[in-house]
Amino acid sequence: MPRSANAKIQRERPAARPVLSKARGAGKAARTERNCSVARTLDVVSDAWAFLIIREAFFGTQTFEAFRAALGIPRATLTDRLRKLTRLSIFRQVATPGSQRREYRLTKMGFDLYPSFIALMQFGDRWLTAGKAPPLTLVHMTCGCESHPYVACSSCGEKLNARDVKYRDGPGAGRRPAKAGRNTRRASDGSRFSLGRPSSVSRALEIIGDKWSFMVVREAFFGNRRYDKIQSELAIAPNILTDRLSRLVASGVFHRRLYQNAPDRYEYLLTDMGLDLYGPFVAMLRWGDRWLAANKPPLALKHLTCGHDFFAAVICDHCKKPIIAADMKYKLTYDPKAFGALGPRSIS
Numbered sequence: 001m002p003r004s005a006n007a008k009i010q011r012e013r014p015a016a017r018p019v020l021s022k023a024r025g026a027g028k029a030a031r032t033e034r035n036c037s038v039a040r041t042l043d044v045v046s047d048a049w050a051f052l053i054i055r056e057a058f059f060g061t062q063t064f065e066a067f068r069a070a071l072g073i074p075r076a077t078l079t080d081r082l083r084k085l086t087r088l089s090i091f092r093q094v095a096t097p098g099s100q101r102r103e104y105r106l107t108k109m110g111f112d113l114y115p116s117f118i119a120l121m122q123f124g125d126r127w128l129t130a131g132k133a134p135p136l137t138l139v140h141m142t143c144g145c146e147s148h149p150y151v152a153c154s155s156c157g158e159k160l161n162a163r164d165v166k167y168r169d170g171p172g173a174g175r176r177p178a179k180a181g182r183n184t185r186r187a188s189d190g191s192r193f194s195l196g197r198p199s200s201v202s203r204a205l206e207i208i209g210d211k212w213s214f215m216v217v218r219e220a221f222f223g224n225r226r227y228d229k230i231q232s233e234l235a236i237a238p239n240i241l242t243d244r245l246s247r248l249v250a251s252g253v254f255h256r257r258l259y260q261n262a263p264d265r266y267e268y269l270l271t272d273m274g275l276d277l278y279g280p281f282v283a284m285l286r287w288g289d290r291w292l293a294a295n296k297p298p299l300a301l302k303h304l305t306c307g308h309d310f311f312a313a314v315i316c317d318h319c320k321k322p323i324i325a326a327d328m329k330y331k332l333t334y335d336p337k338a339f340g341a342l343g344p345r346s347i348s
C-alpha cells in the first residue's frame with residue numbers, strides 16, 4: 001500500500017488522550033470532542049449567512065441596507081447575524097453622524113479572517129470553476145501585481161504541504177464535552193453559500209463549509225481514514241457520517257478503497273483535491289489559535305522542511321508578503337451591478 005496515498009500529519013510523539021468523560025464518572029460517558037481551533041473558526045464562518053455578510057464586508061459593504069441589497073437576505077435574519085457577529089467581535093457598530101443609522105465595520109479580528117477566505121478562494125479557483133475563469137482576479141497593491149496567494153510556513157516561507165508537517169499537542173490540547181445539537185444541521189444548507197455574487201469561496205464552502213464535512217476532512221489530515229475510527233473520534237451519528245462521506249466522495253475530496261471483504265469495508269483517502277484543502281485548514285487553524293484559543297493552541301505544528309515550529313501565513317506569490325484585506329483590489333469577471341453595492345475595492 002503506497003504510503004503516499006494518504007495525507008497524514010505525523011505525530012511527533014504519542015500523546016495520551018485526556019479522558020474528561022470518564023472522570024465525570026457514572027454510567028454512559030458524555031460525548032466529547034477534540035479541542036480544535038479549526039472547529040472554533042468554523043463555528044463562526046460555517047453559518048452561510050454569517051459567512052456571506054463577512055465576505056461582503058471585505059468588499060467594502062458597511063450598512064444594513066447595503067448588505068440587504070447585496071445578498072437579498074431577510075431583514076430579521078440580517079439583524080440576527082449582525083448582532084451575533086458584533087457579539088463575537090467580528091464587527092463593531094459605528095454611529096453615523098447626524099443619523100440614526102449605524103454602520104458595521106470589521107474589527108481587527110474580523111479583518112484577520114481575510115487570509116482564510118483567500119486560502120479558500122484559491123482552492124475554489126483551482127478545483128471548482130468548471131473550466132471557467134475564476135470570478136475574481138486579485139491585485140496586490142503592495143507590489144502592484146496580479147496575485148495568487150498561497151499558504152506558507154511562517155518560519156521559512158515555503159509553501160505548506162500536508163505531508164511535510166508534524167504535529168504535537170499544544171498547551172490547549174484536550175477534549176471537552178461535545179456541544180449539544182451540533183449534528184442537527186442539514187447539509188442542504190450548503191446551497192445558501194452561493195447566494196449573491198459568484199464566488200470561489202462560496203463554492204469551496206458548499207463542499208466543506210458544513211462543519212461535519214470539514215471535521216471529517218480534518219480527521220483525514222490526522223491519518224484517520226476508516227469509518228469506525230472517524231466515528232469514534234468525532235462522536236458523530238452514523239447516518240450523518242455516512243452522508244458526509246458519500247458527499248465528499250461525490251465532490252472529489254475523497255476516494256474510497258476496499259480494504260476488507262465479507263463484510264466489505266472501505267477506507268477514505270484524500271485525493272489531490274482533498275490534499276489541497278490543507279492550506280485553508282491551517283489558515284483557519286491560525287485564526288482560531290489567534291483569536292479563540294486564549295493563548296493556548298490545542299496543536300503545535302512543526303515544518304519538517306525547515307525544522308521549525310510555525311503558523312500558517314497566506315502570502316503573495318509574487319512579493320511573498322503576507323496579504324491583508326486593505327492591500328488587495330479586485331478585477332471582476334462578472335457584472336457587479338447585479339449584486340448591490342460594489343464597495344471601493346474593485347478596479348476594472
Ligand SMILES: [Zn+2]
Pocket residue numbers: 143144145318319
Ligand atoms: Zn508583485
Ligand SMILES: [Zn+2]
Pocket residue numbers: 153154155156157158303305306307308310
Ligand atoms: Zn518552514
Ligand SMILES: [Zn+2]
Pocket residue numbers: 140142143144145147316317318319320321
Ligand atoms: Zn505582492
